[in-house]
Amino acid sequence: MSADVPRAVSVADVASLLHERGPALVLTGAGMSTESGIPDYRGPDGNRRVTPMSHQKFTATSEARQRYWARSFIGWQRFTAAEPNDGHLAVTDLQRSGAFGAVITQNVDGLHQDAGTRAVVELHGSLAEVVCLMCGERVDRDLVQAFMHDANPGFGARALGSAPDGSQVSSQIRPDGDIVLEDAAVRTFVAPRCLVCGDDTLKPDVVFFGGSVPRDRVDRCFALTDAAPVLVVLGSSLKVMSGYRFVRRAAARGIPVVVITRGPTRGDAETTHRIDAPLGVTLSSLARAVGERTDRAG
Incomplete structure (x- = not known):
């Protein structure tokens, strides 16, 4: 051996x-x-199946944060239903x-x-809490979900119908609560902002790749x-x-x-x-x- x-x-x-x-x-x-x-990010052979959101991308632009939160908004309900x-x-x-x-x-x-x-x-870290990268304010993830729900009426139904591979299937949920969505759906999404400083730098309190x-x-x-x-x-x-x-x-x-x-x-x-x-x-x-x-x- x-x-x-x-x-x-x-x-x-x-x-x-x-x-x-x-x-x-x-x-x-x-x-x-x-x-x-x-599902894991990697397949049985250890090779990565999907590319997760990186810390560098998330912090670089408002568009990247909008994309993350739109996808996470859709994925959160199924993610939290896991037992x-x-x-x-x-x-x-x-x-x-x-x-x-x-x-x-x-x-x-x-x-x-x-x-x-x-x-x-x-x-x-934990997806259950969100932190503002600008001022350090912390908030419960369920409260952020409620804000996004109110700010984006009907988004879930529209977004789930737009993905050709059917993003509502569980195989698309990722370990960080992310999910696959088409860019066209993401562009209409109103991302959450910090209630203290007003910036759009809210981030789940987890360590992203990188x-x-x-x-x-x-x-x-x-x-x-x-x-x-x-x-x-x-x-x-x-x-x-x-x-x-x-x-x-x-x-x-x-x-x-x-x-x-x-x-x-x-x-x-x-x-x-x-x-x-x-x-x-x-x-x-x-x-x-x-x-x-x-x-x-x-």
């Missing part, structure tokens, strides 16, 4: 490791939420059993918290990594350094790295235990296996 190919293991092997060394630090990626109807899947629920069960500890998530959908998971660090995670948040995650007996990665190809750096940090300190996801990852060389399988059924099985070990030990 090549040195950069991780050792494939069984659910029982991972359960044994967690029983002996838990609670593990958990790092989750977009693959965690695909079974909730929020925790079996994988999210299993993470909560594993945390309650003591097998999992804190969770670092690269997702901005809040589904871990909805499933009851505690001690969640949202590495890339943006930087706040330093204090990164330091907190490094501290969690350094203290972890095991790092478990769920649903991430680790293509982005934002999450991959914690795998590198753990491996450099001799901390076992367990990866459960579909397809290859950027961190294969640092991975010590690997399961290539769907998350929902695998994590549910892991929760049962951990519970059985706990029962026997008790």
Whole structure:
């Protein structure tokens, strides 16, 4: 076996490791939420399927912000209708059993918290809050949605009817709540403005591609990594350094790295235990296996 190919293991092997060394630090990626109807940016091969809004584009022009908010306005209803899947629920069960500890998530959908998971660090922020880049004012995303609804009567019906591929289908929803719309529909959209300073620089409080995670948040995650007996990665190809750096940090300190996801990852060389399988059924099985070990030990 090549040195950069991780050792494939069984659910029982991972359960044994967690029983002996838990609670593990958990790092989750977009693959965690695909079974909730929020597709990843990347396909099974790890290559990007769609190009997300970048920080540089969003901050560059009012037109880019108008395009984002028009698409996000349409995507928000379906995005917020997503519910925790079996994988999210299993993470909560594993945390309650003591097998999992804190969770670092690269997702901005809040589904871990909805499933009851505690001690969640949202590495890339949360779509539930909006911040003004000009004055720093913060506002709830639902209030921004209400403003856009009032300022754009009938926009949803018109926009959804204009996309030749049918943007209302769930495969078009992206991890940041964005959705595909034609430019002609976007140009008529009235974007939200800050109620304090009046500027059009409202931005969801998330780290877009090309943006930087706040330093204090990164330091907190490094501290969690350094203290972890095991790092478990769920649903991430680790293509982005934002999450991959914690795998590198753990491996450099001799901390076992367990990866459960579909397809290859950027961190294969640092991975010590690997399961290539769907998350929902695998994590549910892991929760049962951990519970059985706990029962026997008790």
